[in-house]
Amino acid sequence: MRADIEGLRAVAVGLVLLFHAGISFVPAGFVGVDVFFVISGFLITGMLLREVARTGRISISRFYARRVKRLLPAATVVLATTAGLVWAFAPPLERSVFGRDISWSAVSLVNWEFASRAVDYQAEGIGASPVQQFWSLAVEEQFYLLWPILLILVGLAVKRTHRRLVPLATVGLLAITVPSFVWSVVLSTDEPARAFFVTTTRLWELGIGALIAVGASLWLRLPKAASRVLGWVGLLAIASSAVLLDETSIWPGWQALWPTLGAALVIVAGSRSAADSPALLRWRPAVWVGGISYSIYLWHWPVLVTAGWIWGELGQKQGLLLVALSFIPAWISYRFIENPIRRAKRFAGRPKVVLSIGLNLVAIGAIAGLLVGDVASAAPEESDVGKVTGASALHFDGEDATGVVMPNGNSSYYPGLEESSTDRPNVTAECAVDEAATEPSPCQMGDPAAAGKLVLAGDSKAGQWSDAVYAATVGLGWQFLGATKSACGFSSGLRVDSNGRPYDACPEYNANLTELLLADAPDVVVVSQRHSTAFDESGELTTKAMTDALVEQWETLEEAGIDVVALLDNPSPVGLDEAFEGQVPACLAEHLGNPEACAFDRASGVKASGAPAFLAAAERVNSVDVIDMTDVLCNETMCPPVIGDVLVYRQGSHITNTYATSATDILTARLSAIVSSRVGG
Numbered sequence: 001m002r003a004d005i006e007g008l009r010a011v012a013v014g015l016v017l018l019f020h021a022g023i024s025f026v027p028a029g030f031v032g033v034d035v036f037f038v039i040s041g042f043l044i045t046g047m048l049l050r051e052v053a054r055t056g057r058i059s060i061s062r063f064y065a066r067r068v069k070r071l072l073p074a075a076t077v078v079l080a081t082t083a084g085l086v087w088a089f090a091p092p093l094e095r096s097v098f099g100r101d102i103s104w105s106a107v108s109l110v111n112w113e114f115a116s117r118a119v120d121y122q123a124e125g126i127g128a129s130p131v132q133q134f135w136s137l138a139v140e141e142q143f144y145l146l147w148p149i150l151l152i153l154v155g156l157a158v159k160r161t162h163r164r165l166v167p168l169a170t171v172g173l174l175a176i177t178v179p180s181f182v183w184s185v186v187l188s189t190d191e192p193a194r195a196f197f198v199t200t201t202r203l204w205e206l207g208i209g210a211l212i213a214v215g216a217s218l219w220l221r222l223p224k225a226a227s228r229v230l231g232w233v234g235l236l237a238i239a240s241s242a243v244l245l246d247e248t249s250i251w252p253g254w255q256a257l258w259p260t261l262g263a264a265l266v267i268v269a270g271s272r273s274a275a276d277s278p279a280l281l282r283w284r285p286a287v288w289v290g291g292i293s294y295s296i297y298l299w300h301w302p303v304l305v306t307a308g309w310i311w312g313e314l315g316q317k318q319g320l321l322l323v324a325l326s327f328i329p330a331w332i333s334y335r336f337i338e339n340p341i342r343r344a345k346r347f348a349g350r351p352k353v354v355l356s357i358g359l360n361l362v363a364i365g366a367i368a369g370l371l372v373g374d375v376a377s378a379a380p381e382e383s384d385v386g387k388v389t390g391a392s393a394l395h396f397d398g399e400d401a402t403g404v405v406m407p408n409g410n411s412s413y414y415p416g417l418e419e420s421s422t423d424r425p426n427v428t429a430e431c432a433v434d435e436a437a438t439e440p441s442p443c444q445m446g447d448p449a450a451a452g453k454l455v456l457a458g459d460s461k462a463g464q465w466s467d468a469v470y471a472a473t474v475g476l477g478w479q480f481l482g483a484t485k486s487a488c489g490f491s492s493g494l495r496v497d498s499n500g501r502p503y504d505a506c507p508e509y510n511a512n513l514t515e516l517l518l519a520d521a522p523d524v525v526v527v528s529q530r531h532s533t534a535f536d537e538s539g540e541l542t543t544k545a546m547t548d549a550l551v552e553q554w555e556t557l558e559e560a561g562i563d564v565v566a567l568l569d570n571p572s573p574v575g576l577d578e579a580f581e582g583q584v585p586a587c588l589a590e591h592l593g594n595p596e597a598c599a600f601d602r603a604s605g606v607k608a609s610g611a612p613a614f615l616a617a618a619e620r621v622n623s624v625d626v627i628d629m630t631d632v633l634c635n636e637t638m639c640p641p642v643i644g645d646v647l648v649y650r651q652g653s654h655i656t657n658t659y660a661t662s663a664t665d666i667l668t669a670r671l672s673a674i675v676s677s678r679v680g681g
Contacts, residue, residue: 041209390662
């Protein structure tokens with residue numbers, strides 16, 4: 001047991017706690033996780049190498065038995081407790097999502113679930129998972145599966161070639177560490193949200209720790225003065241990275257070298273003697289915190305998230321108090337669960353028994369998650385999809401739709417609240433490209449020899465109408481091409497992406513799509529988008545900049561003989577209780593039996609949508625036709641959440657596919673009136 005490494009663990013967990021508590025002077029406290037990865041890589045690799053050197057082999061069963069005793073008992077208690085907290089306090093519509101997170105955490109795959117969710121533009125509105133901290137534990141568990149196998153192969157190579165262990169182990173580690181680092185740099189630039197969570201971008205951090213363990217004999221030769229300097233340099237590197245970087249940093253790309261190499265230097269500094277490391281790390285309170293750091297890491301996050309569910313957004317003082325309080329369950333867990341099980345003599349030398357217990361613990365955590373979050377028991381009875389009418393029940397006289405009324409308090413509706421987030425267009429699933437894409441590849445539906453050709457372009461707000469627009473083209477006898485892109489309206493206007501960075505891939509994609517359209521010359525391009533602002537020359541987001549970009553885009557197409565149809569964005573849910581953050585299904589779950597409480601003001605909803613920029617641009621490009629479906633979604637003053645027994649909104653400002661397709665006849669009539677003259681009716 002090295003006191004300096006326990007102190008380094010205390011630094012790592014302290015940075016994470018400050019970051020999660022919202023303390024502003026450590027905007028990159030998440031680097032503590034990177035430090036943990038280096039420590040884990042060092043300790044596990046050192047242990048395995050010593051076993052290979054001593055016995056010439058690695059006992060997989062004994063290795064995993066040690067991991068089970070060390071990690072699973074406390075983790076399972078936290079997962080089961082978190083399941084209870086989710087059931088009692090989580091927003092109803094998020095219980096099933098969080099329940100799945102708990103199950104994925106139990107089987108150490110939750111990091112891939114978070115990676116998938118992070119790049120899902122349609123997954124807006126899902127709050128912070130109460131088991132978010134388990135993503136890094138999942139990465140480590142996956143590392144524990146890979147590393148012993150690698151070192152077993154190294155041990156076999158040593159026996160067969162009679163070469164030395166250290167050089168072969170170094171080559172093997174570099175074969176994984178270097179590609180992982182390169183991939184981390186690439187993916188962190190292209191898809192930072194996904195790169196943060198996936199295992200492949202993190203193996204190199206564990207690999208750095210492993211390489212330190214492989215080179216252990218070298219560090220013993222360092223002069224005392226050099227070791228002391230390296231220790232302080234490493235500690236300052238970790239601290240400065242937490243203070244000077246922030247959440248906009250490209251992570252875990254090359255910038256992650258900052259804290260990881262800092263951690264490596266601290267470990268190297270104490271290799272000859274722990275006394276060579278900074279005294280701060282050997283300070284008794286720091287060593288104590290490091291000793292229970294695993295339990296602290298497990299417990300602090302569900303404490304913070306649960307408090308947020310109960311009291312709303314937390315300030316810095318509340319955050320600090322709560323992470324301090326989390327030391328109580330952490331110490332109890334360490335004192336009465338971790339240590340007793342890890343040191344229990346009854347399990348010594350019985351790896352099969354321990355592994356069996358481990359499987360049962362995994363099952364308990366997974367089942368706890370599966371038992372959480374059934375909102376069906378709390379929601380109104382779901383309507384039969386075959387009986388709902390939606391917009392088809394409205395009166396349409398060829399120009400205006402009327403008949404949008406407030407729902408009956410006792411009405412049921414389809415889709416159900418829990419299923420609403422997945423009620424998306426089939427066409428979008430096949431045709432839309434993700435944020436990283438820059439090359440368009442429009443999907444084609446219908447007869448290539450049809451009388452006319454229509455292209456649907458824009459972001460997910462265009463995509464939400466894709467099934468209805470496709471059905472309209474079928475009615476017209478036209479060919480349909482889908483060319484939508486996540487969070488990317490069809491113009492040269494630059495915005496930020498879902499990670500808060502300049503969305504450079506969007507204007508590049510649109511430039512390529514424009515070139516393709518000019519060469520292909522479709523008859524009509526239908527466009528829609530969510531955002532009303534773009535960066536101007538001074539770097540400010542303004543409606544004028546977006547309007548100018550739209551005008552430029554539309555004029556380019558119109559001058560080439562391609563008709564542009566601007567399908568206005570639907571009103572955005574605004575004015576709901578702040579706790580719902582514009583999420584209509586969440587509001588309905590809270591106001592069961594009173595859906596009228598989740599209606600919102602029409603004028604405010606239009607103002608908050610992407611419609612203002614489209615209307616301003618259409619005034620400057622007279623040849624552009626406008627389709628406004630607001631009268632299908634709202635009455636003269638209000639926009640109800642349920643129309644004709646159909647739930648209108650699914651997530652944020654997106655409408656359900658069920659409701660969009662129920663308005664197909666109205667959309668077809670409006671589109672037909674505009675474009676049928678292109679090919680003689």
